[in-house]
Amino acid sequence: MALIDSLRRSLDRARDVERFVRLVVGGGLALVAGLWLATLSALWSLPWAVGVVLSFGGFGGLAVGIRSELVY
């Protein structure tokens, strides 16, 4: 019971994830998924193209996420 309460408290804390974190995590996961898809697929096939698009999208998410926090 204490463990469940502790997990619930932890999840409550994570509910308000900042926008930059959502962008970075989403972008990073998309990048990795895209790279795996592109690597495991035949060159120029549809899955390969999806992988490439995912990779670029993920890269963009990472870049926008990091840039959004900079005030330089």
Add this chain to the structure above:
Amino acid sequence: MLPSGADCVLVRFVFQRGLAVIYLFAFLVAVRQFCPLAGEDGLLPLSEYAENASFRERPSLFYVYPDDRIVGLTAWVGVALSLVALFAGPYWLPAPYALPASMLLWLALWGLYQSFVNAGRVFYGYGWESMLLETGFLAVFLGAGASNPPVVVIWLLKWLLFRNMFGAGLIKIRGDDCWRDLTCMDHHYETQPMPNPVSWFAHHLPERFHRVEVLGNHVVELAVPFLYFAPQPYATAAGVATIGFQAWLVFTGNFSWLNALTIVQAVATFSDGVLTAVAPVAAPAAVSPPLALTVLAVLVAVLVVAMSVRPVVNMLSPTQVMNTSFDPLNLVNTYGAFGSITRDRYQLVIEGTDAENPAEDDWTAYDCKGQPVRTDERPSQWAPYHLRLDWQLWFAAMRPRPGRRQRWLLELLEALLEGDEGARSLMGSDPFPDGPEWVRVLRYRYRFTTPEERAETGDWWERERVGTYVAPVSLADLQGGLGRRTVVR
């Protein structure tokens, strides 16, 4: 192309040797420092831990045997086992014995070091202690000899490296404006806990370089870690970027074995194909790991995934806390520190005198091993060795007066007044072999000299006194009338 343990035999070998070196340093530090810091007559006596702590919360051999002889024996056994691990002891055994010997060896190292971390209290409260334990725990299940490592353990090491780096990246963006306006490195080299011989030069690099450094930090800590899980050669590229980043930190500062341990973890991002391409070695032919080890590794993976919920939630939370363990065995932890960068370097200088009624000129400063005291002394290189007292002095100097967490400082002053050998061994120089009549602690603000000032004076530091941290006290004051509570607020 899919992950396979067959491509990680050399990776495992290199990783294990690197981890053994870190363990060796950690146990040597325990040999040299644990007793004067946290032993029977240490600054924080071992009996306090044994009497006040709960074994279930902080398990340690020293809970059962709070004895300096056991501490010393444990530390030396740790040194010996680290050397066995470094020279690949289990690999020299006949095939059937290599795997169990390897598991027992790494388990023993993990168990012994656990005892130091859990009994060391404030002197062992650093993120790299729990990180070493978590890394060491995973090493138990890597196997040895003629069988491949279970690939799932390699991925658990990547997961650990990811939490290490990504947690550090997040806490920085959240922790201090200077990480967002890219100015943190203007201060870092000067105000870091323990500068090294290169820090002065790094501090004086052009401003634009410092901006690029901070931006590079964000890329390496927030974006690159995802690539640890990508296929080769992207994972290797991420590992190389991480190692390069950590190598720069090693080159420009003393962060104990934090950076070296991260470099060791980053080896897990490589493949044997990469290692054989850059080094004149051939990957040995190996067979699949025994079924029992594979099953055990999968069970460990399930455990780690389940225990990762809280560290992950902490990382994602806007109120992220720094380096924290969520279980008594430090199995799966959250990492990240240096979210805020101090702009001024405060420094405590301990002074003593034999004069009965000392004037200002009668005081002589004790040198520290790693913290700057003399302004003409070039900062020293210590990492990956860890100077635990010096690090605590750096933390203590952030306050204008000692607080409850700094009660060890008064124990240190008392031990210096008594001429205690253990306490003196923690200091850099020993101007009073038999103990002075009085000691005091002054608080200074230190800054690096400019290149012009250094050319003129030869000094590395410029300092100004900003206060008295502990007013002059004698042995009688500390043992009787004055009382510690008067000094510690």
